Amino acid sequence: MFPFTYHRPTDLPTVHALLGGNDEAKLLAGGQTLIATLKQRLASPSDLIDLAAIPGLAGMSREGDTLVIGAMTRHADVAASPLVREALPALAALAELIGDPAVRNRGTLGGSIANNDPSADYPAACLALDATIVTDKREIPAGDFFRDLFETALEPAEVILKVIFPLGGQGAYEKFPNPASRYAMAGAFVWRGMGKVRVAITGTGQGGVFRWSEAEAALMTDFDPSALDGLWLDGDAMISDIHGTGAYRAHLAGVMTRRAVSRILALG
Amino acid sequence: MQTITLTVNGADVTATIDVRTLLVQLLRDTLNLTGTHVGCDTSQCGACTVLLDGVGVKACAVLAVQADGLEVTTVEGIGGPEHLHVMQEAFREHHGLQCGFCTPGMIMAGLDMVRRHGPVMDETTVRTELEGNICRCTGYHNIVLAIMAGARAMAAVPAAAE
Ligand SMILES: Cc1cc2nc3c(=O)[nH]c(=O)nc-3n(C[C@H](O)[C@H](O)[C@H](O)COP(=O)(O)OP(=O)(O)OC[C@H]3O[C@@H](n4cnc5c(N)ncnc54)[C@H](O)[C@@H]3O)c2cc1C
Numbered sequence: 001m002f003p004f005t006y007h008r009p010t011d012l013p014t015v016h017a018l019l020g021g022n023d024e025a026k027l028l029a030g031g032q033t034l035i036a037t038l039k040q041r042l043a044s045p046s047d048l049i050d051l052a053a054i055p056g057l058a059g060m061s062r063e064g065d066t067l068v069i070g071a072m073t074r075h076a077d078v079a080a081s082p083l084v085r086e087a088l089p090a091l092a093a094l095a096e097l098i099g100d101p102a103v104r105n106r107g108t109l110g111g112s113i114a115n116n117d118p119s120a121d122y123p124a125a126c127l128a129l130d131a132t133i134v135t136d137k138r139e140i141p142a143g144d145f146f147r148d149l150f151e152t153a154l155e156p157a158e159v160i161l162k163v164i165f166p167l168g169g170q171g172a173y174e175k176f177p178n179p180a181s182r183y184a185m186a187g188a189f190v191w192r193g194m195g196k197v198r199v200a201i202t203g204t205g206q207g208g209v210f211r212w213s214e215a216e217a218a219l220m221t222d223f224d225p226s227a228l229d230g231l232w233l234d235g236d237a238m239i240s241d242i243h244g245t246g247a248y249r250a251h252l253a254g255v256m257t258r259r260a261v262s263r264i265l266a267l268g
Numbered sequence: 269m270q271t272i273t274l275t276v277n278g279a280d281v282t283a284t285i286d287v288r289t290l291l292v293q294l295l296r297d298t299l300n301l302t303g304t305h306v307g308c309d310t311s312q313c314g315a316c317t318v319l320l321d322g323v324g325v326k327a328c329a330v331l332a333v334q335a336d337g338l339e340v341t342t343v344e345g346i347g348g349p350e351h352l353h354v355m356q357e358a359f360r361e362h363h364g365l366q367c368g369f370c371t372p373g374m375i376m377a378g379l380d381m382v383r384r385h386g387p388v389m390d391e392t393t394v395r396t397e398l399e400g401n402i403c404r405c406t407g408y409h410n411i412v413l414a415i416m417a418g419a420r421a422m423a424a425v426p427a428a429a430e
Binding site for chain 1: 270287288290309310311314317325326330331333334336377380381384397399400401
């Protein structure tokens, strides 16, 4: 690791003061991505600002027709939360599929979406559910938040505070994990409710998570896996690496989407 | 350099360390608690699993400064040759190891499983839960048996063995 100064502020104004005007400072959440990045010397922040002691950043609550999850909420807590399991079971199930238990005990929602790894799970849920990402500066619709590989709408000194997930529909997430890393080779979050159908695909797209609009349109007409007959993503536009070709991932994403649709239908 | 104070296996520890020190380095190199192993150093293998405030974490993916003020439990802290923790005893009894390198992490991961699932876990649960702990010798079979047995034994001997 390159040298840095470590801070663990206990309130947001101090975080702002530390971030203000210092482009080289970085926030630290669960560290499950960032610490590995530091170890590989792929990042050299001047300052690490640990969010662990800021009150109010972790936790889940139901507010009206929404589920609100704090940025510092650990994956394991989302997976185990009776509130999330009841209000948005597909999201609790998704959290349970992230990495392994020790990673879930540390990793956070805010860290995951800020990182926007093309194979991460939460971005698919945010996009499919039309979630709103609330920062210390503004509210960003998920559709505008995820920009490109590891790129989001966040400005350098912007802190994610929480994510608001609208309720009122049914969803399912199906993931084909890479057997070694557990990251998604392909993941499909399908959502139906409030007069719309959403299909968000992760693990597959060269630009990170995306909405599969052709599948959404087909499922709007007929919400059944058969509505997707003959419909596949273009393998040439998908990630191709040592783990699988673009064609393989395109096929997997199609299969995951169909399975998610079936799973929603089985909910009744 | 930064001075941190934490509890390790029940004892207060103060250390002045480079902020880049990983928790696993603090345990092994500064405190000589070499039961916690470094396998992959990329948070995949789980050989460095310890409990941080009771929760299973990979100590190669936590900075020692992040543990400032917290409580760390390593495999040495739960029991030793004189008086094995029931989870350790279950690994001995079921021969849940061959070379032993991954064993400390397996045992600590087992304790974290019990925290979340309670003492009665079926085989599928334990196998799924072991996703983050890699063993290159055993084929996992006896590790799974050991964790299931150790978990049940923990219900029989609640606080005493911890
Ligand atoms: C072995 C392993 C397997 C994994 N498998 C999966 C998987 O299957 N699926 C998956 O989705 N992920 C997986 N992950 C990644 C895991 O979910 C990480 O926890 C997550 O990507 C990053 O979250 P973090 O809280 O650890 O963030 P950190 O590593 O602390 O930070 C990541 C980035 O986000 C920024 N950041 C953090 N919090 C905020 C905030 N509140 N506001 C603004 N920026 C912020 C940081 O500055 C940093 O750039 C895996 C990780 C490991 C080590």
